[in-house]
Amino acid sequence: MTSMPTTRGSSPRRNPAGRSSRPVWMESPSRFVQVVKFVALAVCVVLVLLPFWAVIATSLADQATINASGGGMVLWPDGFSFAAYSAVLSGGVVTRALTISILITMVGTSLSLAASAGLAYWLSRPGAFAARPVLLLLLGAILFSPGIIPNYLVVKELGLLDSYWSLILPVMINAFNVIVMRAFFQELPRELFESAEIDGANAVTVLVRIVLPLSKAVLAVIGLFYAVAYWNAFFNALLYITSNDKWPMSLVLRTYVVNQSAISTEQLNAEAVPPQLPLQMATLVMAIVPILIVYPFIQRHFAKGVLIGAVKG
Amino acid sequence: MILFQWVPLAGNVIAFQEYRPYLPLTGQTWVGFENFAFIVDPTFLNALENTLVLTLIQSVLVFPIPLALALVLNSLAGEQLKRLLQSIFYLPHFLSWVIVVALFQQMLGNAGILNTFLLQNDLGAVQIVGEPDLFRVLLTSQVIWKSAGWGTIIFLAAISRIDQEQYEAAAVDGAGSWRRMWHITLPSLKGLFILLFILQLGESLTVGFEQIILQQGAVGREASEVIDTWVYNNGVIDQNWGLAAAAGLFKSVIGVCLVIGANKLAHVFGERGVYER
Numbered sequence: 200m201t202s203m204p205t206t207r208g209s210s211p212r213r214n215p216a217g218r219s220s221r222p223v224w225m226e227s228p229s230r231f232v233q234v235v236k237f238v239a240l241a242v243c244v245v246l247v248l249l250p251f252w253a254v255i256a257t258s259l260a261d262q263a264t265i266n267a268s269g270g271g272m273v274l275w276p277d278g279f280s281f282a283a284y285s286a287v288l289s290g291g292v293v294t295r296a297l298t299i300s301i302l303i304t305m306v307g308t309s310l311s312l313a314a315s316a317g318l319a320y321w322l323s324r325p326g327a328f329a330a331r332p333v334l335l336l337l338l339g340a341i342l343f344s345p346g347i348i349p350n351y352l353v354v355k356e357l358g359l360l361d362s363y364w365s366l367i368l369p370v371m372i373n374a375f376n377v378i379v380m381r382a383f384f385q386e387l388p389r390e391l392f393e394s395a396e397i398d399g400a401n402a403v404t405v406l407v408r409i410v411l412p413l414s415k416a417v418l419a420v421i422g423l424f425y426a427v428a429y430w431n432a433f434f435n436a437l438l439y440i441t442s443n444d445k446w447p448m449s450l451v452l453r454t455y456v457v458n459q460s461a462i463s464t465e466q467l468n469a470e471a472v473p474p475q476l477p478l479q480m481a482t483l484v485m486a487i488v489p490i491l492i493v494y495p496f497i498q499r500h501f502a503k504g505v506l507i508g509a510v511k512g
Numbered sequence: 513m514i515l516f517q518w519v520p521l522a523g524n525v526i527a528f529q530e531y532r533p534y535l536p537l538t539g540q541t542w543v544g545f546e547n548f549a550f551i552v553d554p555t556f557l558n559a560l561e562n563t564l565v566l567t568l569i570q571s572v573l574v575f576p577i578p579l580a581l582a583l584v585l586n587s588l589a590g591e592q593l594k595r596l597l598q599s600i601f602y603l604p605h606f607l608s609w610v611i612v613v614a615l616f617q618q619m620l621g622n623a624g625i626l627n628t629f630l631l632q633n634d635l636g637a638v639q640i641v642g643e644p645d646l647f648r649v650l651l652t653s654q655v656i657w658k659s660a661g662w663g664t665i666i667f668l669a670a671i672s673r674i675d676q677e678q679y680e681a682a683a684v685d686g687a688g689s690w691r692r693m694w695h696i697t698l699p700s701l702k703g704l705f706i707l708l709f710i711l712q713l714g715e716s717l718t719v720g721f722e723q724i725i726l727q728q729g730a731v732g733r734e735a736s737e738v739i740d741t742w743v744y745n746n747g748v749i750d751q752n753w754g755l756a757a758a759a760g761l762f763k764s765v766i767g768v769c770l771v772i773g774a775n776k777l778a779h780v781f782g783e784r785g786v787y788e789r
Binding site for chain 2: 224225228236239240243244246247248249250251253254257272273274346347348349351352427430431432433434437438449452453456457458476480483486487490494495
């Protein structure tokens, strides 16, 4: 154990004002423990961030840099080139998949939010018609999964195979999200609804005018959960989408990045095809970027969103 | 919702039929339990074995890592540093399996960072991706990379709810930080462990369909087939609808039984479990 004053003086974790968030009774950790913790956390951070860094660096590298590394990934592009991005975004297979994925995510998220909020509000009202059986149906949906084949056959019978709706309708309502929203709505003060109803507002007006404006935080979290799910959807796309020109991003990624099929000139709409590796990496980056954009917004709220469900569900 | 959750559930009746897609559901021939003959099919048994081994590895290894990470994070004094680290560790959770698998290929694959580095230093390349013997290790490390950080949320929340006075009293009585962790933090998390364990059991026959189907081509079916991919390959690809539905139903029923059984067991030991009776 090092003596306390030294540890305190050199600790990098003190805030600038010199105040410690550590209670009086808690001893400062020894230098050894601090070093072990620091190294362990630093290794974890590198393990998480290095893949992103490598992919971005390689997507920006020019032909000479790639050749210098023996055709593999690069960690530091000596020669920058945006050729891969301009090729990927100039129309062709990746651009089309991006458009499709963005549209599905936007339409799907709006429908999901509207349907889930409506359902959750209905279930949150005391004495609502058939609320209990519906709630049981929702809880059962979390416990039992019907299996791949029956799901597939239902989508097929409905004629939704190879339609974009097959990526939205089967996953439109997530039972867990509805239950989280219902728990949140139940926390809102009853008096607000009652006074509005005395003033002659019907259930829909109360939902739109009172409940939703008060629930922006939970709507944001659930909306972003839905959006991430739509953006990432791979399984349903693999099952239901059969024609190549309807592929969302996930299937394009599988074909051209995971399975390493070459992206050819006619699939790109570009005159000169840049080297394959940066092309693949640029495609990968385009799939990650939307998540990185929304991430700071979710990040502030999601722990709350997850925990409402854990506590009240 | 009812259409896509409960109608398919009823659709499981085809497990007992010789399903022909061009006939309506009422016009199918009933074959009783004939479709369940898959239970002795060697490819199915192989899939079952892979599933169980993966589940075992993942529950043993994947469980303690988020907890350890949460304990370290919780012990950090700086709030801002803690929050920054949390945002970094949660990030992979939001990426799809396609992206995670692609990232792993670029890191560990034949032309990946690791091998480029090894070759440049004349150390010889290692084949990790596409090597059947290492497939389970690869799958497990992908699961850890993607979800260990996210798993800390629930532990951190539970730790923050522990009464701080207990720690203070223990410290005054002379218990060091390890003893406080062992005698206060871990026992307080017992209920949560049991809850998570039961939920995990329900999922135990479901191991990463997307993750595996993406990488199945590289390592072959023998090493990678699990029940879900077996159902997909036999049903959707080979059009053996009745057979695949029977296997899917088998899996769902066992999953539900495991959850209910584990919950009963939790009640026997005086814990709350997922639902109360």
